[in-house]
Amino acid sequence: MRLKDLAEHLGLSQTTVSRALNGYPEVNEATRRRVAETAQRLGYRPNASALRLATGRSGAIGMVLRGSYEFGPHTSEFLGGVGERLAAEEIDILLTTVETYEDEVAAYKRGAASQKVDAFILHSPTLRDERAELLLDLKVPFVLHGRTNIGKPVAWLDIDNTGAVERATSHLLDLGHRRIALLNGIKGRTFAEHREIGYLAALSARGVAFDPALMGNSVFTDEIAFRMAQAMLELRPHPTAFLAGSMMTALGIFRAIRQAGFVLGKDISMIAHDDVFPYLNADNMYPTMSTTRSSMRQAGMRIAELILAILGGKPVEDIHELWPVELVLRESSGPAPQ
């Protein structure tokens, strides 16, 4: 069922039918109703490719995922939010999977040149992210989830990682902890660097010396967290508190604490960063987990909204959102043992 068929069926021209369906004013109200009704009845849907070719819009926004671990729980929560917002506009998400950094760069170039997507979501930036430069050069609209410093205006949304970790660290210091371990993300990623800044700021504000042995950088899996925490707990004196970069990290640390014979919330404290996974709830852990909390899903929804704004013509230099992070205290964080 093509537009042409529908037009013939109605005894009208393609032009008029197209206009009627797209809400142009210069079409008779009775005609419009007749067209709409018939289109509905015959189940007509414009061919997506033809429509895109004619309008130049692709009706999809793209995201490139590199390596296997980027397809993790954080990403799916985020995409859930993006999809939820985009569903209303009948815009889809186009996922491209790549192996290497070079492939990723190629994917952006290809996506831009082939006009597969109207905009990209760029994520997991480094402090000076060349992919952002590339997308600017390619003149394809994008919103950055996170921040980067390339000296040019870029639309971004980020959470206040520095503030969150600074508050969490300060709170632990208030509770008397002096050996506080930080299990952070990969070195070089903006969010990890920001968290480190917050951590160091809180320590130095109290005159507590920084011990490199108490800081680890890696991806957020329970296994790596377990190993790191295990090693740290063997130090003398061992840390009395942990800052976990994610809930997966927290599970690993928890295991190490238990295995070492300590009790979480009594012997050892922990505050974890919670991206709010519906299937892994800090409130339902045992003991309940103190967290710095910020919903990935909300961020995804908002970023979808910002992309729509950019496509609607809003200038990117007006789009910067820094979200505060809640500190939610539960049972896993308590006073340092004497």
Added chain:
Amino acid sequence: MRLKDLAEHLGLSQTTVSRALNGYPEVNEATRRRVAETAQRLGYRPNASALRLATGRSGAIGMVLRGSYEFGPHTSEFLGGVGERLAAEEIDILLTTVETYEDEVAAYKRGAASQKVDAFILHSPTLRDERAELLLDLKVPFVLHGRTNIGKPVAWLDIDNTGAVERATSHLLDLGHRRIALLNGIKGRTFAEHREIGYLAALSARGVAFDPALMGNSVFTDEIAFRMAQAMLELRPHPTAFLAGSMMTALGIFRAIRQAGFVLGKDISMIAHDDVFPYLNADNMYPTMSTTRSSMRQAGMRIAELILAILGGKPVEDIHELWPVELVLRESSGPAPQ
């Protein structure tokens, strides 16, 4: 940079350039090299919409995700596998998010009529899934992840849920357990029904009566699993073993066991189904978790492969794969206490 521009630049016709780039035989080798080199140098990429309009292929395969919880860890692992296989063919994944069942049906209709995707992946089927009927009616190729019984040939890939649960249950019975709880998926879903069949078969083979109080059906979140397990552990006599539907479920059950003062692997046994999440490893739990194991990612990769086969002309009635499930015994399952 359009094909036309490139052709003019080369002093050739669009026809020849197009053929040269697409590997048609009737083009001079020297010409082909010159075209390829120039295209490369000028960064020419065919416009995706035009290409799709001309060829009738969309270069994307679609998946519809309903509700927020379908965007969970299982889905992201699965999509990771699909994407990995599809990356080599430069085919993308088009995700459509919907709220209700009606929206989902509409999304398939829209996707088919607009030719947005070349094929769909249908997932989480019920025993008699009407969406499969719909896709057959719409004549859009698809592969089903799971199984359904609609009396017509459908391409599918599934794991042997019945066999897996039957073996796990039998093993626990061998160890002397008689009160074995099953935390299963949502009633009506094929995989959950299949697991129930395996569970009941193993019980009845040993003449052990089925107790409905020891079976729960729900989505796989740690919270719900925690509540269910908690309630079951208050029964007298309480179950001495649990079959967990997923690793998330296992975490919830684990919490309930610990909270009730039992020791996992000694007082209470557990075998969990493991979809192989890289960030949540059964081998690194404490105690290590016995599992029925089948990789979601592998399934995704294989389904992508099957879709490519279908698009290549392979008849769907030849495409049925039932994957065996490994039973991996670790520390969480042991003899029933006397």
Added chain:
DNA sequence: TCAAAATTTGAAATCGCTTTGAATGCATAT
């Protein structure tokens, strides 16, 4: 009543590619 304006419709160009069918040039066979 008739010209001018407003409303409504349609023919054809366009988007950027693939592909059909025809044409060209050149070597080989008769």
Added chain:
DNA sequence: ATATGCATTCAAAGCGATTTCAAATTTTGA
């Protein structure tokens, strides 16, 4: 010298929509 075949190349017709520009019809105004 002519016919045949082969290797290359190209012009033009699609794919299915939107949109420009023009035409036809109806309404309005003096």
